[in-house]
Amino acid sequence: ETGVTQTPRHLVMGMTNKKSLKCEQHLGHNAMYWYKQSAKKPLELMFVYNFKEQTENNSVPSRFSPECPNSSHLFLHLHTLQPEDSALYLCASSQVLDLAKNIQYFGAGTRLSVL
Amino acid sequence: SQQGEEDPQALSIQEGENATMNCSYKTSINNLQWYRQNSGRGLVHLILIRSNEREKHSGRLRVTLDTSKKSSSLLITASRAADTASYFCATDAKTDKLIFGTGTRLQVFP
Secondary structure (H helix, E strand, C coil): CCCCEECCCEECCCCCCCCEEEEEEECCEEEEEEECCCCCCEECCCCCCCCEEEEEEEEEEEEEEEEEEECCCEEEEEECCCCCCEEEEEEEEEECCCCCHCEEEEECCCEEEEC | CCCCCEECEEEEEEECEEEEEEEEEEECCCCEEEECCCCCCCEEEEEEEECCCEEEEHHHHCEEEECCCEEEEEEEECCCHHCCEEEEEEEEECCCCCCECCCEEEECCC
């Protein structure tokens, strides 16, 4: 148990569906992240939030829409996805957005399949 | 091109043997970290080594860092079947973010 909980663990959706991924951290951290992990590729950073403010959007398509209502919760809203978006989506948090302390704690991920 | 690359891509050993994984990176760093990922799960932080450190230990783990060669190694001693996982290095490239490599898949046979 890392203190970062992601739901759902598995999601199958059609290309016209709208769904949301949820992440909650119980660590009192102030920075939260969304990553995409595809087979045989490095982990791709998608979004970074620091104190609820988005500080990074790594050229992610607009069909992925993040939301951070507070420092403990992070959502990823999905709509009109493509089959190539199928991947493991990981949420992570860190105490602060700080080089010296940037150890990240990951959730177990949501395995997304787009049909 | 990616910042961190692990070598080998896959490694199979018997229980009790040592496992060594290497990581090379391209740009200057403040820290380098190693993470572990069990199949289909999230990553778990193992160890952080700062650019002014050369070696660090944590239990059965030993990490070395050679900033002149821009490389790091992770040694797992007396491996166990439970060590079976993918191992990733991550560097900060002197930014606020971590950049991960593609990982080494370690299989430890009982």
